[in-house]
Amino acid sequence: MISRRNFLKNTALGIAGGALSLAAFEIVDPKKLMAMEAADKAKLRWVFLVDTYKCVGCGLCVKACKQENETPYDSSVTRTWVERYVLTKDGKVHADTPKGARDGFTTSKIDLGMGKMEEINNADIDKAFFVPKLCNQCDNPPCVQVCPVGATYQAPDGVVLVDRTWCIGCGYCIMGCPYGVRFFHPVYHTAEKCNFCYHRISKGLKTACVQACPFGARQIGNIKDPNDPVTKIIMTERVGVLKEEYGTKPQVFYIGLDKEVR
């Protein structure tokens, strides 16, 4: 049995310890830690809008991105890509992204990898569509959180960048991204991903993929500007985001996002 003295002593210590940790929590205020106040006051925050009804899977965006951003053309990795989803009457979902759709989709057969293709009868299709993907420049980027050296970071305007001179190549950010947008650059060997063509948008140009898309399926805008046409659509029309359950707060919005999209 614990003595009264020891009980009182331990309780006092417990309360003191608890109070100290709670005080520390105030000092380490999450809001300040993530500078959420600064983000609220900013005038520029880049966001992206994808219309999956308009995308036809031509892949011209992927080609333009690779050439603009100097990702090796014949390499499997790409900063952006387009996925195809074909839903057949038997309830099955067939999806593929041959070379990231760099050459478009020029066959109705689904690429199953390992050289295998699956024939789909057009009559069996319930619905099918194309979904362009790129870095979501999340508001809570899990890739930035796990970088051990501060090589990847979020710029004040929301774009997540990678410092090629500081990246040690551990790959933690690549494993940390739920969307699979990151990869090791085949030439520079540092982590790499879409950065909304930061060198273009900072000069008032559109990103290479937005400019290249003939169908207007891709658009970029500033969510802090209420007059931006992209902002207007996001605020007044029904839009979705990818994998919301991870809490990353992605900033690429989709019109016509189907439940089957991965």
Next chain:
Amino acid sequence: MKNHVFRPLIVFLGIVALILLARIVLVPKDFGVGERGYMYGWHRHGNEEEWKNQIIKVKYQGKEYCKDCHSDKYESINKTPHKIIQCENCHGPAGTPEGVVHYDADKRPKLPIDRSRAQCLRCHYPLPYPTSGRSKIRSIDPDKHNPDIECSSCHNPHNPMGGLR
């Protein structure tokens, strides 16, 4: 003497001091917490500027850039459904990674022309997908529709149906 017990601690602290000294030399001066805080903004500030202006040069210029010299093609294509296509979609970016931009008579007088069937099939391969804009594009079966020749043998990309059925 009780001192000797702390000897390893002194060695340990010495090594820590060395590391802190190394930091002064090795860490870039502009490395620090950014506007996004420590969790999301820990970086070398100079890198932002590098991405904006140094690391990658702008290559794709857009249709308006081509308009003045190639006004005939520009106006021609603008009268057809192909007006939505960028010149550089088929002709490649006007600029190179080294920053040489067409038109430069000495270095970049011409741009390539992609005449392959694969280029046209990007949009015109038949994929009648319900709910997708793809199903609205006129398509051909590439195995049956003149499979051995380039599409541009009959279809001028700047006026695809001109003179044809």
Next chain:
Amino acid sequence: MVAHGDILAHGELWTIKELFAYPNEFIYWSVQIVMYPFMTGLVAGAFVLSSLYHVFGVQQLKDMARFALVFSFALLFAAPMPIVLHLQFPFRGINVFMTPHFTSAIAAFGVVFFTYGAIVASELWFLYRKHFVDVSLKLREKQDKTLVEWFQYLVFCTLTLGVYDVSEEALHRDEKAIKILAGVGIPVACFLHGYAGFIFGSVKANALWMTPLMPVIFIMSAVVSGIALCMLTYIVVMEIKKFLAARKRLSGPARFTSTEAIKGVEAHVIQMTARYLVFFLVAAISLELLDLIFRGYTALKSWDVLRSVIYERDFYDIFIMQYVIGNLVPLVLFLIPGLTIRRAIFAVLLVLFGVFMMRWNVVIGGQAFSLTFAGYMHYHLPIVPHNWETFKEGLGGALSIFIMPFVLFWVISKIFPVFAEARQE
């Protein structure tokens, strides 16, 4: 397949993708990332074993404790090597110390490793201080020192850190310091390996890794592997000594203890240590089974693809190799009464294999399915290297890392002799 002249993405060489996976997905964390938690686990486990004597005074483990501590130190230098080999920029690894981003579990590496290294080094210093003093004093008296002896003299003089007091009182203070360090070192050793588990457990993007149980599972199996390795090396070393004693006894005086005496000590030590191993092994198995049952019961979005990976594609690796061969069989072998040295060696090897397979199934298994939950990636370990990359991230690299602590142990035991005969006692 990749055509000639293509530029390969990192990981593309040893990844085969099936069905629907994102274009940038490859197995980026390969065998070296399996080796790293395996090695740090051995480090932590060896240290905990050593502390069982120093902190809890388990007298029968006295010899094992000294051995385990030195081995833990040798392992400590080998442990960062998998990371050095894995990093795309190994020399930039120092950036983790220069600009650590502590929101990342990997940044903890710098602090934890360093602290742990300091504790082990300090504890070793207190343990061997008298030996350093004795050797350096003896060499100081010697007039004609050979070059090797000069070098030895320098090394041992430096190691005394300028303290030559070996009185009873000083030695008594050493004992107290050892006890404190061993005690403090246990949570630090646990942290050293727990954070490795945290590295995986905190990755919400990976459906297999994401669980709060991961750090605990890693610690438990780390202690298991550490104890197993110490048992194995201890047996091997004792067998070598026995062999040498049997040979030397014919020629020299009774400078070496008899083979019978050595054998007696060995069996008892092994039986004692095995008891602790069984305890931690049962804990590790229970936690892993708990994780598996929970996943199946709650059946989250990822369960369909995880089920197909765990129960179909990787069934052999997980259930046969890890659970049966690596856990169940050695558990039974240890529990059968009358543990012989031969049975212990076999069981311990299986345990080490089981722990390695656990790391493999976590790291590689976590990358066996795509983020789409609708595709798979198959990892084939590069066996025959054809360039630096296929060596360092292949079988060659893994084996080199595994051999390294033994080589280092041999080197270090010249300074920290592990057995009583070699010390000036």
